[in-house]
Amino acid sequence: xxxxxxxxxxxxxxxxxxxxxxxxxxxxxxxxxxxxxxxxxxxxxxxxxxxxxxxxxxxxxxxxxxxxxxxxxxxxxxxxxxxxxxxxxxxxxxxxxxxxxxxxxxxxxxxxxxxxxxxxxxxxxxxxxxxxxxxxxxxxxxxxxxxxxxxxxxxxxxxxxxxxxxxxxxxxxxxxxxxxxxxxxxxxxxxxxxxxxxxxxxxxxxxxxxxxxxxxxxxxxxxxxxxxxxxxxxxxxxxxxxxxxxxxxxxxxxxxxxxxxxxxxxxxxxxxxxxxxxxxxxx
Ligand SMILES: [Zn+2]
Numbered sequence: 291x292x293x294x295x296x297x298x299x300x301x302x303x304x305x306x307x308x309x310x311x312x313x314x315x316x317x318x319x320x321x322x323x324x325x326x327x328x329x330x331x332x333x334x335x336x337x338x339x340x341x342x343x344x345x346x347x348x349x350x351x352x353x354x355x356x357x358x359x360x361x362x363x364x365x366x367x368x369x370x371x372x373x374x375x376x377x378x379x380x381x382x383x384x385x386x387x388x389x390x391x392x393x394x395x396x397x398x399x400x401x402x403x404x405x406x407x408x409x410x411x412x413x414x415x416x417x418x419x420x421x422x423x424x425x426x427x428x429x430x431x432x433x434x435x436x437x438x439x440x441x442x443x444x445x446x447x448x449x450x451x452x453x454x455x456x457x458x459x460x461x462x463x464x465x466x467x468x469x470x471x472x473x474x475x476x477x478x479x480x481x482x483x484x485x486x487x488x489x490x491x492x493x494x495x496x497x498x499x500x501x502x503x504x505x506x507x508x509x510x511x512x513x514x515x516x517x518x519x520x521x522x523x524x525x526x527x528x529x530x531x532x533x534x535x536x537x538x539x540x541x542x543x544x545x546x547x548x549x550x551x552x553x554x555x556x557x558x559x560x561x562x563x564x565x566x567x568x569x570x571x572x573x
Contacts (some may be wrong), residue, residue, distance in 0.1 A: 297367055297554050297566035299326040301494045302482045302515035305357045306332055310520030314508055315531040316361045322535035325367035326566050329358050330418050333376035342399020367569050373405035374418025377455050380434050382467050395433035399440045406444040417441050420455035446473030453480045453562050464488035478561055492561050497537045503521040506549035511557040
């Protein structure tokens with residue numbers, strides 16, 4: 291345990307109870323002092339879903355809701371689902387399945403529409419979208435930006451946060467402006483896999499010491515994540531589920547008490563409207 295009153299949130303993790311460790315990974319997280327999780331659905335094709343329309347994403351989202359419920363049972367706090375469409379799907383649709391970029395866009399926007407229904411009903415906390423982190427041609431880039439802006443439209447009308455998977459960057463003024471145009475305040479856009487600093491959206495910082503040190507010393511809102519993928523075929527691909535609680539302990543030992551409060555209490559409230567203190571059980 292860190293201590294009984296300190297919430298510890300991993301802002302971006304995947305759980306795959308069918309192929310990976312599932313709840314076993316949550317137990318590791320909790321044992322080290324982790325209390326809250328934002329669980330992002332795995333990319334649809336990892337679950338064997340070759341989407342042809344938005345409705346095809348339903349089993350992917352349903353499986354995520356199930357594992358989130360099981361995770362909440364294990365945690366002193368709770369887990370919430372974040373649902374959406376992985377931006378890498380555009381390449382799978384265009385390059386491997388022969389769709390035109392516009393048609394790929396429509397399929398992906400359909401998936402975002404379905405995810406938005408889960409947010410509207412209160413079953414999901416936020417949306418996930420973005421654009422490829424690798425080089426793509428202009429038509430695919432344009433289609434991807436349209437998908438992301440579609441997610442911002444829902445975020446604006448539902449007043450929910452949107453997590454993004456994007457290219458590496460420390461300044462995203464275009465993305466922030468698009469969100470604001472859609473009525474979504476830029477700080478409710480979260481760039482996952484972020485460095486320690488970012489202008490525009492809120493950074494969800496990968497929990498490596500150097501990135502965290504930068505974020506902590508900056509004093510601005512930030513979140514912490516591992517992007518644990520729970521994929522037995524990619525064991526070393528990202529950080530493990532114990533990393534965020536370990537790094538919280540390290541931040542406190544190195545005098546960054548305030549940064550821990552920012553990342554695990556203030557910023558979750560500011561971005562998602564969640565109260566990580568009130569949702570801590572007394573157990
Ligand atoms: Zn991820």
